[in-house]
Every structure is written in structure tokens, then in C-alpha cells.
Amino acid sequence: MRISERSVAPDRARRLEAAGVHPVLARVFAARGVEHPSDIGHSLEGLIPPDSLSGVDRAVELIINAIRLQQAICVVGDYDCDGATASALAVRGLRAMGARVDYLVPNRLTHGYGLSPPVVAMALEHPRLGRPDLLITVDNGIASHDGIAAANAAGLRVLVTDHHLPGEELPAASAIVNPNQPGCRFPSKNLAGVGVMFYVLAAVRAHLRQIDPEAAGARLNLSRLLDLVALGSVADLVKLDENNRRLVAAGLRTIRSGQGSAGIRALLTEAGRDWREVSSTDLGFVVGPRVNAAGRLADITLGIACLLTEDPDEAATLAAELDRINRERRSIETTMREQAIAFLEEVPPARCSVSVHHPEWHEGVVGLIASRLKTRFARPAFAFASAASDPNMAKGSGRSIPGIHLRDTLDLMARRAPGLIERFGGHAMAAGLSLPIAHVPRFGALLEAVIAETADPGLFSESLLTDGELDPSQVDLPLVETIDAQVWGQGFPPPLFRHEFRVLKQRLVGEQHLKIELASGRRRYEAIAFGRTEPLPERTVLAWRPAINEYRGLRSLQLVIEAVEG
Numbered sequence: 001m002r003i004s005e006r007s008v009a010p011d012r013a014r015r016l017e018a019a020g021v022h023p024v025l026a027r028v029f030a031a032r033g034v035e036h037p038s039d040i041g042h043s044l045e046g047l048i049p050p051d052s053l054s055g056v057d058r059a060v061e062l063i064i065n066a067i068r069l070q071q072a073i074c075v076v077g078d079y080d081c082d083g084a085t086a087s088a089l090a091v092r093g094l095r096a097m098g099a100r101v102d103y104l105v106p107n108r109l110t111h112g113y114g115l116s117p118p119v120v121a122m123a124l125e126h127p128r129l130g131r132p133d134l135l136i137t138v139d140n141g142i143a144s145h146d147g148i149a150a151a152n153a154a155g156l157r158v159l160v161t162d163h164h165l166p167g168e169e170l171p172a173a174s175a176i177v178n179p180n181q182p183g184c185r186f187p188s189k190n191l192a193g194v195g196v197m198f199y200v201l202a203a204v205r206a207h208l209r210q211i212d213p214e215a216a217g218a219r220l221n222l223s224r225l226l227d228l229v230a231l232g233s234v235a236d237l238v239k240l241d242e243n244n245r246r247l248v249a250a251g252l253r254t255i256r257s258g259q260g261s262a263g264i265r266a267l268l269t270e271a272g273r274d275w276r277e278v279s280s281t282d283l284g285f286v287v288g289p290r291v292n293a294a295g296r297l298a299d300i301t302l303g304i305a306c307l308l309t310e311d312p313d314e315a316a317t318l319a320a321e322l323d324r325i326n327r328e329r330r331s332i333e334t335t336m337r338e339q340a341i342a343f344l345e346e347v348p349p350a351r352c353s354v355s356v357h358h359p360e361w362h363e364g365v366v367g368l369i370a371s372r373l374k375t376r377f378a379r380p381a382f383a384f385a386s387a388a389s390d391p392n393m394a395k396g397s398g399r400s401i402p403g404i405h406l407r408d409t410l411d412l413m414a415r416r417a418p419g420l421i422e423r424f425g426g427h428a429m430a431a432g433l434s435l436p437i438a439h440v441p442r443f444g445a446l447l448e449a450v451i452a453e454t455a456d457p458g459l460f461s462e463s464l465l466t467d468g469e470l471d472p473s474q475v476d477l478p479l480v481e482t483i484d485a486q487v488w489g490q491g492f493p494p495p496l497f498r499h500e501f502r503v504l505k506q507r508l509v510g511e512q513h514l515k516i517e518l519a520s521g522r523r524r525y526e527a528i529a530f531g532r533t534e535p536l537p538e539r540t541v542l543a544w545r546p547a548i549n550e551y552r553g554l555r556s557l558q559l560v561i562e563a564v565e566g
Helices: 010-018 024-031 056-069 081-096 117-122 145-153 193-211 221-235 242-256 262-270 280-297 302-307 312-344 365-379 404-415 438-456 477-485
Strands: 002-005 072-076 100-104 133-139 158-160 175-177 354-360 383-387 393-399 423-426 431-435 462-466 497-509 513-520 525-529 539-551 555-563
Touching: 002 312, 010 024, 010 431, 024 280, 056 072, 056 133, 056 158, 056 175, 056 193, 072 081, 072 117, 081 100, 081 133, 081 280, 081 302, 100 117, 117 145, 133 193, 145 158, 145 242, 158 193, 175 193, 193 221, 193 242, 221 242, 221 280, 242 262, 242 280, 262 280, 262 302, 262 312, 262 393, 262 423, 262 539, 280 302, 280 312, 302 312, 312 354, 312 365, 354 365, 354 438, 365 383, 383 438, 393 404, 393 438, 404 423, 404 431, 431 438, 438 555, 477 555, 497 525, 513 555
Parallel strands: 002 462, 072 100, 072 133, 133 158, 158 175, 354 383, 525 555
Antiparallel strands: 383 393, 393 431, 423 431, 497 513, 497 539, 513 525, 539 555
16 A cells, blocks of 8 residues: 655644644644644634524524424434434424424335435324424435425425535425525535534524523523534534534533433443543444444434433433444444455456445445445445335445545436436435436446546545654654544544554464554554554554553553555
């Protein structure tokens, strides 16, 4: 693998360093577009206010009117972690404001994605709420033309809160709040679905404070709900721009303080993590997959129930069940991944995409397979399974690499081959679609042609982007603690450095990880390469990141090896 270096604006790095930022971090932040130390602040005072969101005033009007008249509000969510957290956030926030509210989520296998006419029919006979007066979509709705038309025909008002890219026409909803809709002046286009709903609640609270400071909603402490925003944002892999980093950092503070969702604390405990020291990595790799597993294999309402409960015992029971489902998901995923790799064997270097289908795959797991294939082959990848609701239809999920916008690619394909794709949606890095199984081979051929035509060939070179050369002697434990205190994630990756080492010792631990003793100059370093069994040469250039190793109460620097050059 080729290890390359991010470009850094020297003036920007010097300004950060002059403002008191550690020289190593000044270089790291400058390479990620940070101009001033305030850009990496974690205070909620720096959040973008909600008033620039198009449609938010009408949304506030709809919600406040429903609360005042005690009308029934039905939240219609999505079956992934973003949708689950957005559903829980909407229900918890609106209930605290005095609303009559409950939720409904489509079943992935029978209803498909979004507010469809069958979902509207279910909402009209909601078992706990009865017939609703207002539907609020979270993390969906921007493409639900038929469902919103059905709701309108039934006399329901619909408020769409979404973050996905809209099509050429917007649905006929009573109000739409989506930073990506045409004409919206909200500066951050990277809010997750749960982030959009948080902003709607913030706007409702702000309005209530003006008209009735004593109202329940006016006194609502929204920071207690930010753990849900943090979880959904990290799990949905939205770009962690400055605004999202502030939201995630505040959510992590909420969890560490023991406030917020009992379910999130229970999920961390079930996974053997200390919620008092939770990081954004824990949200993305520990909590998120367990909530997502319910939507992939069972019913996401299990995950939402875990996020809604305030009873620690109930939360622990639900967390244990989600953990069990997640273990089942991992087993299914392993089998599917091995089958996919066997089908593909080796992607020719000239090929620009990967597309694979298996009739016996589980449609709830194809997104994970696409992600694994994208990582393995460094190409946009799609995985398809036969739809459980119609064996003649295929459900597919795609994942992309930086520089190739997946939803725009599907849109171009749909225009070039009308009728090829029945339905699609998504954003730059991930997308979902459905199409007749007979069209899957044609889809793969057109995908390859479109990407080959529109993408820069340099995007497909296998390389790892780092923050450049750094001798580990420049890193100490306080610096690692400072790095760990930051919010890292999609679009704002954690620091990764390059350096040449001498390999003094190496051995396998746990049968699948390489434990290494490295030397640079006169200093020695303990290192580990997770998932690597192949020994390193005596001298080698490594991509490494700093970590803290704790053993028997002692803390020491450990280098985590991410790649070997060559």
C-alpha cells in the first residue's frame, strides 16, 4: 500500500500554533481545514441557530398548534440507528413539551423505506395513539410523494424532517425541514436525521420561551437529549463538520455525566465499555451496530424502546437482547462476506466498481457487505439480495469512496436508463435502491460505465492518507489524552502518521494480531497491528496512530499500526 500525506496550509498551522495549539495538533487540524482554535471548540454556544432552516417556522407552528389542542402526533421513523435515535428524540422531546405523541417505524422486509401508503394506513390505526392528526417523519420523507399524498387524502398534516438529498420535486407536505432542500440557507448541510429533529425541537422551545416562558417546552433541557443526537450522527457516518462536532461532543458529555438515555448506558455496559469514558469510536463501533442490528434482522422498535426507557432494569434487558441480535448479525455477515469475496475473487485493476447479488442473502445486511467490499477493493460497491416481500425484486445497498457521489451516480443512471431502477435514495457515501432482479446484471454494467466516464482515475489507487512524517518521540501521554478528547469521525479522521522503524521483535497474540517492538533512533516502542498475522520486514515504513496502553494500573504509549508501506 502507498502511504501518502495530506496537504497542509503552513500559514494556517502557524496561526493555530501561535494561538496555543500543540504543534503536532496544529498540523493535524490545519490539514482538516481548521482556521482558528474556536473551530475545534466543543461549546454549544457556537452552534448554528435554527432560524436559517427553511420551513422551520411552519414546523414550529404545526407542532405548537398540535400541543395546544392536544392533537395526536405520530412520528414515522426509519429502521437504522439514525432513524431510531431521531424517533426516540422526537418522542422524548415532544412528550416533555406536553404533546400526545407516539411513533411508528416501517418494517424493512415488508414495508420498505419511508412514508409509503401502507405505512399511512398503519398510522391511521395506531394501536396506542389512535388516529393521528399530524405525522412527523424523521430521517425520511423527502422522497415519499405517494405516502404524503395518501396522508393528505386522509386529512392528515405531514411535517417532513429529513437530511437526504431531494429529487427534482419536493413532496406536497405541510412543511419540510431539510438543510439539503433547494433554497435552504442553513450553513451545515451535514446534519443527520436526528440532528434535523433536534433543531426542530430547539426552534419550538425558542418560540415557546417567547410566547409562554412558563410552558413545559420552554423549560425543556435539550442538552439531556444530545446523547441521542451524538449516537445517530456518528452511526450514520455524516460528515463531522464543526457544527456536528459540537453536537457530538455535547452528547458525549451527557453520557459521561450519567444523564440522558438509560438505554445507551446499558448498551455500553453490555459491551463491556465504561460509559463514564465513552468516546465517539464507542458510539460508532459499539452502540450503533447493536441498535442497527434490530432493524436489520428483527424490528427496530426494540432499539427505540431501549432508547426511550428510563428504567435501568428494562434498559439492561433490552440491551442484552440487542447484543444477542447483533451477534447473530455478525454470523450472517461473515457468511455473506465470504461468499461475496469468493464470487468476486479479484477485481481487475481497470475496473471502477463492484456489484454482486445472491438470492439467499439477507436484505438487512447487504449494506454491511457493500461496506466491506468497498474497503477491500477500494471501489464503490453494491450488494443485492432478493426482497423478502417480492422474490422478483432485488434490494440493494451501496457504499462509495471519497470523490464519487453515490446518489448522484444513481440519479444519472436512472436518467440514462429509465425503468432500470424502481426506487433509490441516499447521499454521497451511501445509497439504497430496489429494482427487478432481472435488471441486476444490467445495473452492474451501467454502474461501471458511468463511474468510468465520470470519476477521476486517481481515486482508485490504493493509498492511505496520513498526516505525514512524525517521530514517536514527539508524542507523550498528555498529547494522546488531548487527541482522545477530540471528536473524530467521518470527514474529520483521527491523526495518522508515517515513520520508518526498525523491527526488533514480533509475535502473534490472540492468533490474529501482531505484537511488535519497534525502534527509532535510540528509543523503543511497543506496537500492535490488529488483524495482521504476516510478519514485518526488519526495516519498514508504517502508518501509525498513538494510543494509551493500560496494564496493571500503568499507562504507556502504544503505537497502533494501520498499514505497512510497500
